[in-house]
Amino acid sequence: MSPNIQEISKTKDSFSLKELNVMLKKKNKSIPTKFLYDDLGSKLFEKISNTKEYYLTRTEEDILNKYSTKIINESDAHELLELGSGSSKKTKLLILEALKVKKNLSYVSFDISEKALKMSYNQLKNISSDLNIKLIKGDFINDLEKLEQINKPRLYLFLGSTLGNFNNDTAIKFLSKISKKMKKADFFLLGIDKIKNKEIIKAAYNDTAGITEKFNKNILNVINKEYNLNFNPEKFDHIAEFNEDKSQIEMYLQALSHQKINSKQENIEINLGEKILTEISRKFSDTSIQSIFKDSGLEIVKNFSDVKKYYSLYLLKSI
Numbered sequence: 001m002s003p004n005i006q007e008i009s010k011t012k013d014s015f016s017l018k019e020l021n022v023m024l025k026k027k028n029k030s031i032p033t034k035f036l037y038d039d040l041g042s043k044l045f046e047k048i049s050n051t052k053e054y055y056l057t058r059t060e061e062d063i064l065n066k067y068s069t070k071i072i073n074e075s076d077a078h079e080l081l082e083l084g085s086g087s088s089k090k091t092k093l094l095i096l097e098a099l100k101v102k103k104n105l106s107y108v109s110f111d112i113s114e115k116a117l118k119m120s121y122n123q124l125k126n127i128s129s130d131l132n133i134k135l136i137k138g139d140f141i142n143d144l145e146k147l148e149q150i151n152k153p154r155l156y157l158f159l160g161s162t163l164g165n166f167n168n169d170t171a172i173k174f175l176s177k178i179s180k181k182m183k184k185a186d187f188f189l190l191g192i193d194k195i196k197n198k199e200i201i202k203a204a205y206n207d208t209a210g211i212t213e214k215f216n217k218n219i220l221n222v223i224n225k226e227y228n229l230n231f232n233p234e235k236f237d238h239i240a241e242f243n244e245d246k247s248q249i250e251m252y253l254q255a256l257s258h259q260k261i262n263s264k265q266e267n268i269e270i271n272l273g274e275k276i277l278t279e280i281s282r283k284f285s286d287t288s289i290q291s292i293f294k295d296s297g298l299e300i301v302k303n304f305s306d307v308k309k310y311y312s313l314y315l316l317k318s319i
């Protein structure tokens with residue numbers, strides 16, 4: 001039986017072909033990162049998570065293995081609400097811990113990708129009859145206001161360094177919305193990738209098996225399907241480079257030839273060597289992330305990290 005998915009918005013409704021055309025006609029071209037995640041994109045992201053180079057998932061999982069009991073005891077939540085949940089594989093550690101102390105625990109998995117929601121459901125459906133699973137398909141940038149309030153304590157989760165995909169303004173707007181939604185008894189657990197040796201960072205986005213390359217190129221298949229375009233992914237190279245000034249990985253698709261893309265509106269031209277930005281992944285210092293928390297109305301309750309200080313899980317409260 002397929003799981004019940006509540007759909008609170010359609011991607012296409014919140015982003016028009018006109019807006020995409022504007023982004024692709026600019027000198028600095030880009031495609032919104034959310035289009036990386038269709039069914040195939042979600043499966044490829046899972047595979048990336050398991051590559052030897054992608055230390056992020058492994059490290060976050062290690063921290064959760066070590067500190068889940070502390071996090072659950074501190075938050076005392078009746079509901080775990082995860083934004084951009086992906087497969088919820090790591091979240092299972094927290095849920096199992098919460099089930100030790102709570103009967104009738106709720107877990108809300110919120111993601112733009114139906115495939116991710118189904119993976120999440122399959123991950124969790126058999127773990128306990130005390131767990132109530134709710135799946136919501138929506139956009140965490142546009143639809144946060146649509147999430148219903150509950151009376152009992154809630155633990156918000158935003159894992160996998162997904163905040164790193166937002167520029168500073170978007171990060172502050174997004175976190176401020178969550179902070180405003182949080183009640184006194186609510187907590188927020190946020191996973192952040194930290195600044196480290198840039199070769200280690202770069203390798204994570206350039207795995208030798210070429211899975212990140214497939215994941216990146218697939219964004220063109222997704223927009224082809226959504227907006228009836230005719231990009232050929234094979235006419236692009238995968239580039240993931242570290243921008244030291246901004247302390248972020250920038251993932252691009254670089255044109256291997258001059259190309260004309262047909263669209264129902266204006267046609268798009270891409271010159272040989274031109275790059276289209278598909279994702280940023282920011283790496284934070286303690287100071288840079290603390291300044292974002294301050295501007296978003298959040299305060300740190302605890303910072304859980306690994307021995308190498310590669311990654312941090314911040315437990316936060318609304319001020």
Ligand SMILES: C[S@@+](CC[C@H](N)C(=O)[O-])C[C@H]1O[C@@H](n2cnc3c(N)ncnc32)[C@H](O)[C@@H]1O
Nearest residue numbers: 034037084085086111112113116139140159160
């Ligand atoms: C970097 S992955 C992290 C997945 C998971 N949290 C983890 O830690 O492995 C980002 C997740 O956010 C989802 N996502 C991306 N953009 C989104 C958006 N605008 N609204 C909702 N979900 C989104 C993707 O489908 C994907 O599951």
